[in-house]
Amino acid sequence: MNYICSIILFYCFLLFSFYHLQAENNACANEQFQTIQLQNFEFRQQVESIINSNQSTHKINEDILEIPIAVHVLHLGEDSSVGSNISDLQIQEAIEKANSLWRNSFVTENSLSNDIKVEFCLAQYDPQGNPSTGIVRVNASSLPQYTETGIGYIEAVLQGIFGSDETQTKGLSDWNHSYVLNIWVVHKIAGGWGGYAFFPFGNNYPTDGVVITSNSMNKNSTTLAHELGHAMGLFHTFQGAENGCPANDLCFIQGDWICDTPPHKRSDCNNSACNNSADSILSFKNIMSYCSNRYIFTKEQKDRIRNTIFNSSRRALLQSTACSGIINAIPTTKQEKGLISIYPNPAQQEFMVEYPIKNNEAIQVHLLNIMGEVVFSTYLNSGLTHPIHLNHKLPIGIYNLQLKNKEAVIESTKIIIQ
Template sequence: MRHEMVQQNPELHEGIAIAYEQLSTYTEWFKQQPTLREGTTYIIPVVFHIIHNYGDENIGDAQIYDAVKQVNTQMRKRNADTTDIVSPFKALAADAEIEIRLAQLDPQGNCTSGITRTVSDLTYIGDHQVKSLIQWPPDQYLNIYVCDAAAGLAGHALLPADAAAAPEWDGIVMQHSYVGTIGTSDYFRRTVLTHEIGHYFNLQHIWGGNNVPDYFYLTVAQAGNCEYDDEVEDTPLTIGWQTCNLSGATCGTLDNVQNYMEYSYCARMFTEGQKTRMHACLNSPVAGRNNLWQPGNLLATGTDDATYYLCAANFEADKKIICAGETVEFSDVSYHGIEQRDWTFEGGTASSYTDSLIEVTYTSPGVYGVTLEVGNGAETEIITKEEYITVLPAQGAYSGMHESFEHVDPFFERWVRIPTEAPVNWDFTPVGFESSTSFYINNFEAGAWEYTFHSKPVDASALSDLAVTFDYAYAQRETGNNDLLQIAVSNDCGNTWATRKVFYGASTLKTVDAAISEEAFTPVDETQWKSGAVTNINASYLVDNLMIRFRFIGDGGNNLYIDNIRIAHPDALQVEEKMTGELSVYPNPVTDQLTVIREMETGKSFLLRIVDLSGKVVYEEEAMQQETTIFTGNLNQGYYVLHVDGKTVPFVKLK
């Protein structure tokens, strides 16, 4: 990212070099001033900008709160796993005395949660462009951007010297699944944001390689890295690690593999030397980092210790559609300074009615509202969300189904349409296959969003086999559109889903040959429809609460229509034989993860190979699952072919 920035903007080179020298000189001076380094805890106001397109990247407030907690735990050396630091480095592990706090006041002095949300396709890119969408003054706030992608990385940050030359790009960009430990992320990824904040405060990778003026970047784990340093005395020379080898000594001495600035994913610590380097950055005027923690700025951003602004009551739930007897976890995300709560749940029994994190059990099917009233001792705020929780029957009322979409009310007795913030959703339209109505997505006007509907529980327990058939019509807007229709099944009331078939772009989704770009596609006759079948539903899904899900993921193409969904035994649907060889992949083109769907008999295995254009096998795996995910991040950009039992699918790997 840094090399690309300077290559594309050569006018920045001189400014970066000057700022780097200023900060380096100041850092050396600061090291000799112990009285400046004692007893100060640096409070950093932070704002999280969620850049999203209504997808998974639009993470909840609770995930942000967890991310803040994780960073502060690690920065202050309060993580319990410091006991696991290997003995030669345990005494060097530092309390960095840095904490981040969500802003309570925005740049105009208005009350804020410290979280903004902006809709933009740039979420799929996640490079410096996202900062042009929204940026709070970087000398007052640490701007953290959460996106669907982060330029192909887990995250990236601007070093202070770079930020001094290009303040409009100051901040950190994070891929959403590396933020905190909950929601779309997990515990394994908890240290990535701390790593990026280390860069923001002038820490290099522990193996070095970001020195100005050459702007060279050292790839991790290269033998030549022993020649370079990260400019911190108590971090030994190392080539860098991508695994957690606690006995590694790549440059002649034991490596500090458990350092937050490593790539090992077993980080536990910053060193005292790194702490001093970060504190020097926070006291230097380079990039305005020295203004962030000043009392006047803490007051202006609402992050001082004295004031809490009660702005709004709000809450989130970990799921909004459940089956009777299941439990929902609610999080109070009201802001700020909440001292008391009063929850009210229609139809549910709560573990507590006053805590910030509670569990609520619903035993009867229905649609229920939730109310939360919060206070800070002087003021109160209240919020009610009507029809917030949908409770489905725990057992299906039907042993099969034929959905013709001809009548609205019976449809919603059998199906659930997932709400979305997107401008459209699945809806009825007066055109169908041998009928007068179908279900469709106005993809021509909507753009690249996800839309989902699924069945309520179906009782398939008496069936010896099951298939799903349906009719569909779709047109591309341009020949490169790769819109995707995904059919999945669940045997645990929608808590987990298994993809069983994917209809994708030009290969299997389009039903008309010509792209239709000037007008919205409407099928004019039955020749513009096709029939789809899903037959690889194994015995583990023949349960009394089977659910079938249709998810459309738009890629800017034209409209999609669905009609005549049938769920029954294959014989009843006149499906002549199980399709055991069909092969599909998505997404295509791919960046980091390629999903392979192969319809096959349960218990059978298959050999999967990826071959480059020279004929070289670059990946091989014996797979047992009908849905297999392959990590492709280490493949070079270019064209490849997937081989499975004589069948081939070409795909493109992006950088």
């Protein structure tokens, strides 16, 4: 009974916060759903493994990653370039804008943002290998509820609004998900959102891809850049702000799971009670916020995006022939060795720490749980490799492994104990 009550309360809470959301100019329909997804074990586990790959000693190099896209315009029967059947030029300009934000070349390079070194290219060939503009136009007006309400999505269902069947709508034009990232341009999203996108974590959704309204798909909007951020693994900067300031003590697994985006509330775009530091601008102007004039991706968001691409279903897109007609070489991963390395990771009771320790140097290894409590500690001998044997079984989870000398923590990395 208690369980049922808490489910009802949870959905009431979602409905309550939903009404606030619609007032935002930049609102996208990911918020409630991603909060639900984060309750899912498999989803969280995959995000954790990608975070862990952030800490890998095999840092991904700076090659530009090309992600092929196809744009499906699901219009209401208008002529091309009229109404929701937006022109090729408008689509190309919207993609250029998104690329300029992702490459940090919009107007001029901005020192607060980062070049993600990812570019989205309209497919030049369809899945059968025929030359294509990468833009497909379909009259979707005969789909029940599509004209009146727009495409249906879980966020609107939570609000009691039922648009057209999502799978059926996307099924009107849908290219192989390993060949392109699909973008559906719709005249309306049930509930009045500007866009939404699926994460490549957890379930492999058959409806995977980005949805954006025809009004938002233009050179003046940042919505496409934002939705592509979700599609490549980024949460909102205010994720977890349903009950006030998002928790941030363990910034790598709380809030948006990114440490260099200070916590803020959704509507905090100039001042924040959550974080008063000067670097709050990194969240206030972040592409993954709902604030206006957003243009920033942080360094850690860049790492998250690139690690997501390499460690999720998005990786297949790097080998697609959609943009070039030839198989792209998979960008190589450069083996830049950091000073500390742990393997295997995830580990059980035994693992190796690789770190150069000189004679007479007193280095201690500490393992901290998510509460910040030291759950294991030992001294390391001189040398490069140090076998660690945990003298007791630890609960499954992410731990912070620190190396300390007499004065301070000198190295820190994450390890998953399973």
